Amino acid sequence: MPPGARADRARVRAVLFDVDDTLFDHRYASRAGLAALRRTHPALRTVDFATVDRRYRRLLESSWFRRVLAGEITPAESRRHRMRALFRSVGVRLGPDAATEVVDEYRRAYGRHRRAVPGAAAVLDELGARARIAAVSNNFTRDQAETLGAVGLLDRIDRVIGVDVAGCAKPDPRIYRRALAEVGARPGEAVMVGDNWTADVVGAHRAGIRPVWFRREPGKPPVAPPAAVIRSFRPTAPAVERILGPMRGPLGRARP
Ligand SMILES: [Mg+2]
Known part of the structure; x- marks a missing residue:
């Protein structure tokens, strides 16, 4: 690992996750x-x-x-x-x-047939030991907390922020700001992992958060690829590695 990457990695204080089709296998x-x-x-x-x-x-x-x-x-x-x-x-x-x-x-x-996305629990366990974890969803907070509980992930998540709590939906940056406030992190210290290009990747980027695109289905990205793409949470180590950094913008350029 280059020395810079290690320094960048120390800055990840919060990892935000989308719920449907990222943590929960909708x-x-x-x-x-x-x-x-x-x-x-x-x-x-x-x-x-x-x-x-x-x-x-x-x-x-x-x-x-x-x-x-x-x-x-x-x-x-x-x-x-x-x-x-x-x-x-x-x-x-x-x-x-x-x-x-x-x-x-x-x-x-x-x-x-409700289940977690395969490998999600182990990834949350690894990340949760190093950073605060929030679920940020374009659905209702209570419903998503119930779903995450039913699939065994809720205990691994510090905060669940749905549209009713935030008063707006992704890609609106305000929902991301609300999530960051809840977990006590600045945008530059956070990563957002999600399957939806507009809501999760573009939305997080606009909020100054490094996006990681969770893309299980094959196909080409709609525009230039983001800095990091994850196709699976299995095996755990490379997925965690991708999520944690280094901190880069969506086009792969290191942030100043
Ligand atoms: Mg989703």
Whole structure:
């Protein structure tokens, strides 16, 4: 390790993590939920699984925040809305009761398949011995704390900051500032690890925090690659190494 890297490493006082699809394996649980629906609803088998998965994911991204956070609809309404839209895409109209039943069916299977992203616990243990850990999520604080508890990660995290606590969502730098205040670190002493390019990588960078892109799925980055990309938390040592430094900007240039 070059001498400079060791000096930089000493500056990491806080590591922030996104929750969904970074610490918590949302896609695994979601795919289990969709697979369960396909078993009982033949219409969902008229298209392949990848199509169902992609459509549901897009619906999740498009409707969740904007409308729930604006107070226009409740999270439960948002779930029914998504499920009706998914079924409409395969030619089935769900009435209100049927939509509720389908949502419940999805959520039962989802709940049974909740798990941490493989390797996350060991990485948090390593990092937690050296830095404060915060979870920063574009979801509600209590729900995310419950989820992290259910998958055995909550005890490894010092603070959970959701949109309700922060009053705004990533990539807004204010949510990052709130997280840093909670763990007592300055932007230059922190790292943000997350799977979403805009919310986690661009957002952290704008807040002056070094981003690490957690990218499990193959594919090219939307723009120039960030300083660090992690494809897995396993094995532990190289993942921790990547997260801890050296402190560099998203284009790989060392900060002055
Ligand atoms: Mg995420």
